[in-house]
Amino acid sequence: MSTASSPLDYLPILLMFIVALGFVVTTMVASHWLGPKRKTKIKLDSFECGIESEGNARMPFAIKYFLVAIIFVLFDIEVIFMYPWAVNFKELGMFGVIEVFTFIILLLVGFYYMLSKKALKWEE
């Protein structure tokens, strides 16, 4: 079953990318050329849920979002390491289970720390 894989096996994916990109570009260009253009000041205003916008977009915002994002990335990397394990699961056997569980337990310590610090709690 495991025949040699070559980069050319990915040509269908490249074609899919080209078709997807081409569709977006064609639709945008077509709607730009075919659609009527009546521009008024109110139409071109930036729209935010019907509320009149105030200030500008370059506002520093809360670090809580960043904290959630960085915690996501860290556990994302943890999951990435599980793919090679899952593919080799049967061959590695019990040894692989111990290896990966050591890895996960070390990260669970961090997870526990995160929960005890209530890092994901959205106060205020």
Next chain:
Amino acid sequence: MLGLTITQWLFGILSFLAIMFALMVVFTRNPVNSVLYLVLTFFCIAGHYILLNAQFLAVVHIVVYAGAIMVLFLFIIMLMNLNPDAEPRKHIVTRIIAGVIGGVLLFVMVGALKGAEQLQIVQGGPSQIGLVKNLGKVLFSEFLFPFEIASILLLAALVGAIMIGKRDTNTNDKDIINQ
């Protein structure tokens, strides 16, 4: 077509796009546009990984770098105050120091490339080492120790991020009571 195989054509196109987008990262004035061009650069590099038959690395590159890390970059840019009036004055000394640091980095990169000449280039068919299965076998035997150390690195990053980003609510409560 010019005696080139389809792989060589793809390599040429991807390299051209990667370098072009990388230059756009540097030359755009808007930092948000810079990050978006960096995402495109990462996609081109993922294409190079696929040409090297390193499928796992290619997918991880798109999911982690282009997906997650670039979102972090955008967050950092938006965390900063980027109003033109709040822009710090770029002193001449700052510029010289930046130039020196950039030059040293370039020197290190060129030096690192010198060592690559000694690498033996494997000919004859695409290498199979980058496939998920082969990669897993090496990762869980030969490179087991670095793999486990990686978890400690992730743990340190997690604790550090929470330490810096999270305001300690307990001490704040005490302060309010003391006042």
